[in-house]
Amino acid sequence: MELSAVTSAAALLPTISVRRAEATAQPSPAAAQKTTLDLHVNGAVHPVSVENRATLLDALRDTIGLTGTKKGCDRGECGACTIHIDGRRVLSCLTLAVMTDGREITTIEGLAEGDQLHPVQTAFIEHDAFQCGFCTSGQIMSAVACIREGHAASDDEVREFMSGNICRCAAYPQIVAAVRSCSGMEEI
Amino acid sequence: MSAIGVATNRVEGRAKVTGAARYTGDIVAEGLVHGFIVGSTIASGRVLDIDFSRAREAGGVLRVFTHLDMPRLRSLASPPAGDTHLPMQDDRVLYEGQPVAVVVSETFEQAREAARLVEVTYDRSDFLTDFAGNLSRAEHRPLYGMPPDTQHGDPDTFMQRGDVVVGATYATADRHHVPMEPSVTMAMWHGERLILRDAVQGVMLTRNTVAQALGIEPSQVEVQCEFVGGAFGCTGFIWSHQLLAAALSREIGRPLRLTLTRAQTFTAHGYQPASVQTVRLAATQDGALLATRHDSLLAGSVAGGHVEPVGWGTRSVYACDNAAVTHRVVRLNKGNPTPMRSPIEGIGMVATEIAMDELAFELGMNPLELRLRNYTDTDLAHNRPFSLKRLRECYSEGARLFGWPQTLPPPATLQDGRELVGYGMATAIFQTFRSEASARVTALQSGRIRVETGTQEIGGGTYTVLAQVAAEVLDVPVANVDVVIGDTRLPEGPISAGSRVTLSAGSAVQAAARNLLTRFGEVGRPNGESLAAALQRLNLDELSADGRWQPEQESRFSLYSFGAVYAEVGVDKDLAIPRVRRVVGVYDAGKIINPKAARGQMTGGIIWGIGQALLEKSEMDHTLGRFLSKNLAGYLVPVNADVPDIEVQFIDGFDAEAGPLGARGIGELGGIGIGAAIANAVFHASGRRVRSLPILPEHFLGQT
Numbered sequence: 001m002e003l004s005a006v007t008s009a010a011a012l013l014p015t016i017s018v019r020r021a022e023a024t025a026q027p028s029p030a031a032a033q034k035t036t037l038d039l040h041v042n043g044a045v046h047p048v049s050v051e052n053r054a055t056l057l058d059a060l061r062d063t064i065g066l067t068g069t070k071k072g073c074d075r076g077e078c079g080a081c082t083i084h085i086d087g088r089r090v091l092s093c094l095t096l097a098v099m100t101d102g103r104e105i106t107t108i109e110g111l112a113e114g115d116q117l118h119p120v121q122t123a124f125i126e127h128d129a130f131q132c133g134f135c136t137s138g139q140i141m142s143a144v145a146c147i148r149e150g151h152a153a154s155d156d157e158v159r160e161f162m163s164g165n166i167c168r169c170a171a172y173p174q175i176v177a178a179v180r181s182c183s184g185m186e187e188i
Numbered sequence: 189m190s191a192i193g194v195a196t197n198r199v200e201g202r203a204k205v206t207g208a209a210r211y212t213g214d215i216v217a218e219g220l221v222h223g224f225i226v227g228s229t230i231a232s233g234r235v236l237d238i239d240f241s242r243a244r245e246a247g248g249v250l251r252v253f254t255h256l257d258m259p260r261l262r263s264l265a266s267p268p269a270g271d272t273h274l275p276m277q278d279d280r281v282l283y284e285g286q287p288v289a290v291v292v293s294e295t296f297e298q299a300r301e302a303a304r305l306v307e308v309t310y311d312r313s314d315f316l317t318d319f320a321g322n323l324s325r326a327e328h329r330p331l332y333g334m335p336p337d338t339q340h341g342d343p344d345t346f347m348q349r350g351d352v353v354v355g356a357t358y359a360t361a362d363r364h365h366v367p368m369e370p371s372v373t374m375a376m377w378h379g380e381r382l383i384l385r386d387a388v389q390g391v392m393l394t395r396n397t398v399a400q401a402l403g404i405e406p407s408q409v410e411v412q413c414e415f416v417g418g419a420f421g422c423t424g425f426i427w428s429h430q431l432l433a434a435a436l437s438r439e440i441g442r443p444l445r446l447t448l449t450r451a452q453t454f455t456a457h458g459y460q461p462a463s464v465q466t467v468r469l470a471a472t473q474d475g476a477l478l479a480t481r482h483d484s485l486l487a488g489s490v491a492g493g494h495v496e497p498v499g500w501g502t503r504s505v506y507a508c509d510n511a512a513v514t515h516r517v518v519r520l521n522k523g524n525p526t527p528m529r530s531p532i533e534g535i536g537m538v539a540t541e542i543a544m545d546e547l548a549f550e551l552g553m554n555p556l557e558l559r560l561r562n563y564t565d566t567d568l569a570h571n572r573p574f575s576l577k578r579l580r581e582c583y584s585e586g587a588r589l590f591g592w593p594q595t596l597p598p599p600a601t602l603q604d605g606r607e608l609v610g611y612g613m614a615t616a617i618f619q620t621f622r623s624e625a626s627a628r629v630t631a632l633q634s635g636r637i638r639v640e641t642g643t644q645e646i647g648g649g650t651y652t653v654l655a656q657v658a659a660e661v662l663d664v665p666v667a668n669v670d671v672v673i674g675d676t677r678l679p680e681g682p683i684s685a686g687s688r689v690t691l692s693a694g695s696a697v698q699a700a701a702r703n704l705l706t707r708f709g710e711v712g713r714p715n716g717e718s719l720a721a722a723l724q725r726l727n728l729d730e731l732s733a734d735g736r737w738q739p740e741q742e743s744r745f746s747l748y749s750f751g752a753v754y755a756e757v758g759v760d761k762d763l764a765i766p767r768v769r770r771v772v773g774v775y776d777a778g779k780i781i782n783p784k785a786a787r788g789q790m791t792g793g794i795i796w797g798i799g800q801a802l803l804e805k806s807e808m809d810h811t812l813g814r815f816l817s818k819n820l821a822g823y824l825v826p827v828n829a830d831v832p833d834i835e836v837q838f839i840d841g842f843d844a845e846a847g848p849l850g851a852r853g854i855g856e857l858g859g860i861g862i863g864a865a866i867a868n869a870v871f872h873a874s875g876r877r878v879r880s881l882p883i884l885p886e887h888f889l890g891q892t
Contacts, residue, residue: 032247070417080368109207117206132369163829168418170796172831176828
């Protein structure tokens with residue numbers, strides 16, 4: 001709607017004044033109100049007060065300080081923010097924090113057992129399945145879920161079921177190798 | 189203990205797989221505030237009025253800056269500035285997305301919300317964003333200070349003498365870097381001292397450039413950058429968001445973090461410019477090249493002077509005594525383009541190598557044979573020998589691994605199920621960039637070694653490679669080496685651009701480590717005693733040495749890396765969707781320091797080539813004068829399912845002319861040649877010669 005207003009004005013007259021399209025935008029006070037809830041993250045309970053509009057991603061990063069989960073697009077296109085909620089892989093940028101009260105959240109920081117890396121984390125290092133590392137948290141959380149879902153039986157299956165996680169460094173062959181090396185492991 | 193040439197896991201691997209690695213946006217500071225850029229919605233004109241009264245009423249807003257109260261910056265050349273039109277210095281708007289206001293709030297959400305409420309009134313002018321529709325406006329402008337036209341021999345005369353002459357025009361698209369980490373800068377002032385936490389490809393260049401813009405001394409600025417979430421060229425130069433963060437943090441008097449949204453990254457730090465390239469080749473009946481012309485039209489910007497030197501490789505790649513290369517630029521109302529993986533040859537070799545394929549088919553020659561027929565050990569453009577060139581081995585080893593046929597079946601005759609199948613190959617060359625670098629290496633009594641140099645890790649494996657170099661010289665395990673980079677307080681290190689870090693910083697680290705051994709000798713360490721034991725015996729906490737490496741100004745040799753790339757493509761018979769089925773790339777890049785990370789560089793580059801050939805295109809809306817799809821749903825980059833089996837090999841060598849490590853650059857090399865190899869395979873599969881990348885199903889509609 002905003003686009004068509006500008007388009008038609010521009011098409012009709014070469015030089016005119018136009019108002020920024022968002023001029024009609026309204027403040028959203030309800031979204032800015034805060035809600036108190038308990039975030040259960042990596043086995044710990046975090047009582048937090050977050051704005052209703054805050055995504056789980058921002059709550060994890062900014063409120064709790066768990067910055068391992070990354071924001072690559074903030075609109076569900078890249079997978080960098082992938083976490084687990086009740087064992088399923090979820091995009092935390094498309095999840096409002098207020099929706100997750102009391103649910104079991106696992107982030108990349110919760111995968112290792114103390115100093116003992118999770119087998120998928122070890123496999124990512126061994127297979128050089130990352131470069132810049134920014135998508136890696138999301139890739140690993142997706143990979144763990146992918147294996148648990150039983151979708152790691154072949155290279156092609158891994159390629160398909162890991163395609164929600166973009167890696168611009170394009171470490172994809174190495175990611176496939178890392179995931180395949182953990183396929184069928186009991187402890188995943 | 190051998191460390192160089194040994195496949196080595198990344199030393200920062202644990203930090204990256206556990207989420208512990210701290211990227212710029214992960215760092216907080218006491219009293220941190222958040223900036224959010226309001227970008228222009230018009231492509232050309234003036235800002236008449238900015239009404240931020242409603243924005244000011246939104247919660248948490250501290251201040252809204254516009255060109256009226258933005259501190260004045262000193263002018264900058266581009267490069268090092270990405271854009272010569274510095275942010276919010278006056279009311280002029282030169283491109284859509286250009287910053288016109290910055291909202292500063294207590295939280296990121298508040299800043300974003302308030303930015304939405306800023307009302308800007310513009311006086312809108314005519315603008316030009318349509319590159320393909322305005323090729324006649326192309327201008328003659330310098331090419332990074334060098335002449336845009338170069339030639340050797342007499343190409344015009346010899347073009348007439350060919351038994352066979354082919355000529356065609358090829359197009360490549362605007363493409364965006366889209367690193368996974370949207371750029372973010374945090375600025376903090378301590379009195380007259382500025383600390384920048386920034387995601388950049390060059391801490392030193394950032395320090396110097398920001399200081400220059402602010403009119404302060406470089407010594408007053410510290411830039412720190414422990415990890416970068418990908419870059420690929422977009423943060424090689426210095427852009428508006430960095431200058432805004434630095435200047436506005438001082439105005440606010442608090443640490444300020446300025447984070448770009450994914451959409452803003454499409455207008456904030458450049459893109460690879462679209463090109464229209466005409467290549468003409470004249471050859472004898474047996475395939476010897478007589479003359480080459482490569483005339484390129486490039487998209488450019490009214491906001492800066494970037495002209496992509498796409499033709500540079502064409503004059504050097506083959507044995508052709510007569511060659512001319514020209515570049516012209518169409519300046520548009522778009523932000524300034526900038527280098528992007530793979531620059532220069534990465535774009536130009538698309539045209540040259542498809543043209544070579546066309547010539548091969550015209551001559552009835554195997555495309556591989558045509559390349560071998562024109563093989564040269566001399567760079568005829570510069571009239572000097574290549575330092576070390578093992579491209580011949582790349583061709584033959586690649587052909588063997590791929591199963592390249594002695595005689596190619598005619599186009600459009602191979603089929604596998606629903607797919608027409610074809611083979612294509614191409615040559616890759618990339619010039620070797622080098623720069624001066626310094627480093628310090630310190631041995632500690634604990635047995636640990638500290639390596640320091642002011643370069644940075646953008647994903648290529650710099651932490652690991654520098655550790656390997658020090659470990660090799662000092663005969664210690666790589667695991668004992670701590671690499672400290674990404675900080676301007678360190679010895680001067682190189683920018684991470686043009687595949688130069690391993691060669692440049694690595695040579696400096698090698699020199700420092702060797703100097704350290706000399707120092708140990710001077711203080712009385714006998715051969716065979718460990719460094720730690722020597723320090724204990726001498727009662728020294730640590731011992732340091734500096735090292736510096738500087739490439740010679742004028743080499744007697746041409747320094748290039750090379751490769752041969754072979755691709756198999758399938759084109760769906762009914763849906764005309766092209767798909768890469770497998771790729772083999774064999775490369776000659778001198779000494780490979782870390783084969784594990786190097787393989788990832790090459791497969792990564794090849795996958796970038798798949799993006800270039802089949803996916804990546806930033807469409808412009810010429811009514812609004814803006815990029816159409818400023819997101820990862822509309823701008824397609826390869827995902828895992830796009831990637832077939834890729835086989836990579838290196839022809840191991842040692843290029844002593846390039847530097848003391850024997851290594852040349854590899855980061856850009858993988859993204860070169862592959863685009864043409866895929867396009868050539870598409871032709872072989874379908875019989876359809878597509879001369880515009882990316883190759884899309886619509887290219888198969890209509891008449892051949």
